[in-house]
Amino acid sequence: MESLWKTDKWFVSPWNYENEVVSGFNFPQKIQIHDTTLRDGEQQAGLVFNKDEKIRIAKELAEVGVDRIEAGMPAVSEQDELAIKEIVKMKLDPKIFAFSRCVLSDVRKALDCGVDGIIIEIPSSKHIIEQAYGWPVEKAIDLSIKATKFAKENGLYTVFFPVDMTRAEMDWFLNLIELVSTEGHMDAMTIVDTMGVLSPSAVPYLIKEIKKKINKPLEAHFHNDFGLAAANTVLAMVAGVEVAHASISGIGERAGMTAYEDVVMILRTMYGVELNINFEKIYEASKLVQEILGTTLPGNRGIVGDQIFDVESGIVTAWMDNILDKEPLEIFPFHWDFVGHKDPRVVLGKHSGSASIRRWLGDLGMNATDEQVNDILAKVKTRAYEKKTLLNEDDFKLITSSVIK
Numbered sequence: 001m002e003s004l005w006k007t008d009k010w011f012v013s014p015w016n017y018e019n020e021v022v023s024g025f026n027f028p029q030k031i032q033i034h035d036t037t038l039r040d041g042e043q044q045a046g047l048v049f050n051k052d053e054k055i056r057i058a059k060e061l062a063e064v065g066v067d068r069i070e071a072g073m074p075a076v077s078e079q080d081e082l083a084i085k086e087i088v089k090m091k092l093d094p095k096i097f098a099f100s101r102c103v104l105s106d107v108r109k110a111l112d113c114g115v116d117g118i119i120i121e122i123p124s125s126k127h128i129i130e131q132a133y134g135w136p137v138e139k140a141i142d143l144s145i146k147a148t149k150f151a152k153e154n155g156l157y158t159v160f161f162p163v164d165m166t167r168a169e170m171d172w173f174l175n176l177i178e179l180v181s182t183e184g185h186m187d188a189m190t191i192v193d194t195m196g197v198l199s200p201s202a203v204p205y206l207i208k209e210i211k212k213k214i215n216k217p218l219e220a221h222f223h224n225d226f227g228l229a230a231a232n233t234v235l236a237m238v239a240g241v242e243v244a245h246a247s248i249s250g251i252g253e254r255a256g257m258t259a260y261e262d263v264v265m266i267l268r269t270m271y272g273v274e275l276n277i278n279f280e281k282i283y284e285a286s287k288l289v290q291e292i293l294g295t296t297l298p299g300n301r302g303i304v305g306d307q308i309f310d311v312e313s314g315i316v317t318a319w320m321d322n323i324l325d326k327e328p329l330e331i332f333p334f335h336w337d338f339v340g341h342k343d344p345r346v347v348l349g350k351h352s353g354s355a356s357i358r359r360w361l362g363d364l365g366m367n368a369t370d371e372q373v374n375d376i377l378a379k380v381k382t383r384a385y386e387k388k389t390l391l392n393e394d395d396f397k398l399i400t401s402s403v404i405k
Contacts, residue, residue, distance in 0.1 A: 004016075004017050004272045005017055005269075005270075006329070008329075008335070009269075009279075009334060009335050009337075009338040010268075010269040010329065010333060010334040010335070010338065011329035011330075011333060011334075012269050012270050012333060013270075016270045016271070017272070025238050025271075026238065026239055026240045027237060027238060027240070027271075027273060028237070028240055028241070028242040030242070031237055031242060031243070031244065031267065031273060031275060032067035032068060032242060032243045032244070032276075033066045033067050033068070033243075033244055033246060033260055033263070033264065033275070033276075033277065034066070034067065034068040034069075034070060034097070034219065034243050034244065034245045034246070035061050035066040035068065035069050035070065035094075035246060035247065035248070035260060036070045036221075036245050036246065036247045036252065036257065037057060037061070037247040037248045037251065037289065038054050038057060038058065038069065038070060038071050038072050038083075039070045039071070039072050039073055039099045040070070040221075040245075040247060040252040040253060040257055041247040041248065041251040041252050041256075041257075041289075042072075042251075043252060043253045044251050044252055044253060044254075044256060045254075047251065047293055049083075049292065049293075050079060050083075051079045051080075051082050051083040051086065053292045054071065054072065054080075054083040054087065055083060055086055055087060055090070056288070056292070057248075057288065057289060057292070058071060058087045058090070058092060059090070059092070060281070060284070060285050060288050061094065061248075061285065062092040062093050062094055063278060063281050063285075064277060064278055064281045064282065064285050065093075065275075065276045065277045065278045065281070066094050066260070066276075066277070067094055067095065067243075067276060068094050068095045068096075068097055068116075068117070068243070069087070069092070069094045069095070069096055069097065070097045070098070070099055070119060070245075071083065071084040071087045071088075071096050071097065071098060071113075071115070072084050072098065072099065073098065073099040073100065073106075074098055074100070074106070074109035074110055074112070074113050075100065075101065075105070075106045075109055081109060081112075081113060084096070084098055084113040084115065085112075085113050085114065088113060088114045088115060089114075095116040095117060095157075096115045096116050096117075097115055097116065097117040097118060097119055097157075097159075098110035098113055098115045098117075098118050098119070099118070099119045099121070099161075100118055100119070100120055100121070100147075101120075101121055101122075101147075102120050102121060102122040102140075102143040102144050102146075102147040102148075103143065103147060104146065104147060104150055106147075107120070107147055107150055107151050107154070107156075110151075110156065111151075111154050111156065115156070116156075116157060117156055117157030117158065117159060117187075118151050118156045118157070118158055118159065119159045119161045119190070120144075120147050120148055120151060120158060120159065120160060120161055121161040121162075121163050121192075122140055122143060122144045122147075122160075122161070122162060122163060123135075123140055123162075123163045123164060124140070124162030124163055124164060124165045124168050124173055124176055124177075124192075125164045125165065125167050125168035125169070125172075125173070126168070126169060126172055127167075128163070128164045128167075137172075140176075141176060141179060141180075144160070144176070144179075144180045144184055145179065145180060145183045145184035146184070147184075148160055148180055148184035148185045148186055149183075149184045149185050151185070152185035152187070157187050157188075158185055158186055158187050158188075159186065159187065159188045159189070159190055159219060160177070160180055160181075160184075160186040160188070160189045160190065161189075161190045161192055161221070162176065162177065162189070162190070162192055163192055163194050164192070164194045164195065165191065165192050165193075165194075166191075166192070166193045166194070166195070166197055166198040166202075166206070167194075167195065167197060170209065174209065174210070174212075174213045177189060177210070177213060177214055178213050178214060181213075181214045181216060186214075186216055187216070187217070188216055188217040188218065188219055188242075188243070189210070189214065189216050189217075189218055189219070190218070190219040190220070190221050190243075190245065191206065191207065191210070191218060191219065191220050191221065191222075191236060191241065192221045193221065193222040193223055193229075193232065194223060195223060195225060196222065196223035196224050196225030196226050196228065196229060196254075196255065197225065197226065198222070198228070198232055199228070200228060200231050200232055200235050203232050203235040203236055203239065204235065204238075204239045207236065207239045207240065207241060208239075211240075217242050217243070218236075218240070218241045218242060218243075219241065219242065219243035219244075219245060220232070220233050220236035220237070220241045220243070220244055220245060220258075221245035221257070221258075222236075222245075222257060222258050223252065223253065223254065223255065223256070223257045223258075224250055224252075224255045224256045224257055224258065224259075225254060225255045227255075229250065229256075229257055229258040229259070230258055230259060230262035230263055230266065232258075233245075233246065233258045233263050234263060234266050234267060234271070237263075237267065237271075237273070238271070244258065244260075244263050245257070245258065246258040246259060246260035246263050247259065247260065248260060248261075248285055248286055248289045249261065249286045249289060249290075249297060249301070249304055250262070251289070259303075261282050261286065261302075261303040261304055261339075262302060262303060264277045264279070264282075265279075265282075265303055265334070265339070269333075269334065279338055279339055279340075280337070280338070280339065280340040281340055282303060282304065282339040282340060283303075283304050283339050283340040283341045283342075284340050286304035287304075303339060304339070304341075306342070308341070309332065309336050309341060309342060309343065309344040309345070310344070310345055310346075310347045311331075311344060311345070311346050311347065312346075312347050312348070312349045312350075312351045312352060312356075312390070313351050313352075313353070314351065314352050314353015314354065314355055314356050315353065316331065317346050317352070317353060317355040317356045317359060318353065318355040319331055320344065320346065321355055321359070324344065328344075331344075332344070346359050346360070347390045347391075348360060348380055348384070348390060348391040348395075348396060349380075349384045349389070349390045349391065350381055350384040350385065352377065352380055352381070352384075353377070354370075354373050354374065354377055356377075357373050357376050357377050357380065358373060360396055361373075361376075361400070364396075364397070364400075366400065366404065368400075368403070368404055372403050372404055375403045376399055376400055376403050376404075379399045379402070379403070380395075380396070380399060383395055383399065
């Protein structure tokens with residue numbers, strides 16, 4: 001019988017669902033995924049999407065089932081503006097958003113693109129306003145009020161995006177969002193950890209303080225400089241935040257931001273949250289972005305790494321021989337088909353065992369005595385030290401031909 005923690009698709013810890021663990025959860029009725037691949041993702045140094053590539057990725061995101069696509073910043077370039085307009089024309093299922101600075105000209109460009117909503121940014125810590133922008137703080141307040149009000153008056157769903165808010169002075173920041181909420185406008189506000197410096201322990205506290213000041217839907221946009229983006233985003237959802245900003249495989253400014261693959265898999269398997277996501281498209285979407293950018297992820301990258309279903313260890317290979325067909329989730333925490341990944345495979349390297357050798361021999365239609373298997377295994381390990389990587393089929397055939405005459 002299936003349970004929340006063990007299904008035919010995943011097997012996680014039952015402790016995740018203990019009453020003492022879940023009793024304090026405050027999830028919203030629905031969690032939305034707001035994908036930022038085409039805007040924040042492209043801000044990673046050296047990454048460029050042209051118009052046609054943005055359109056391809058937007059179509060893929062629609063197939064994945066994200067709720068909203070942040071299609072770009074029209075003020076950046078003419079190509080970006082044209083791409084956003086074309087994506088809007090496609091009438092995809094996700095809502096299409098544009099990103100803008102807190103200036104009226106940016107908002108007008110977003111309006112011209114025909115988007116459903118807009119993310120309006122403004123620096124929100126005194127130190128970055130005064131030192132990085134060289135503004136008096138009054139200017140930031142004034143721009144925020146005018147731009148958000150203008151966006152709402154023109155029918156855009158308006159999300160206020162206070163940059164660097166997690167390093168702001170608390171009283172100043174809370175007063176800023178209250179002013180924008182009452183004198184300007186916000187349909188929602190994003191908790192923005194621009195530098196990725198918020199600890200998981202601080203997430204629920206910050207949300208509680210914000211909710212004391214404004215009664216608005218909240219969104220979460222966390223960067224990954226300390227490797228905490230996914231954890232912080234999930235904790236924000238647990239505390240009642242309704243929209244998770246994320247990108248494909250975590251691409252984005254500096255160390256990137258929340259990877260949507262991580263968030264949706266954690267929420268679905270470890271928290272039992274239903275999402276509007278086609279999980280079988282996850283691996284495919286990541287591979288598409290890598291193909292377009294000409295980049296590769298580390299092979300052991302969670303969820304979408306190419307090697308996460310590769311087995312080198314001789315012990316685990318023996319497990320596979322015994323139970324892979326009957327109980328695959330005794331070996332892997334989620335099924336490869338669940339995320340559209342490649343099938344598991346046994347690879348050869350330093351950590352291989354006799355079970356690995358017998359499997360490779362079987363695949364080649366060969367037999368060997370126990371003594372020959374041990375001899376081949378010793379040579380495989382020696383070759384692995386020489387190559388400092390895995391062996392391929394040619395390596396294996398050369399070794400077996402020297403042992404099995």
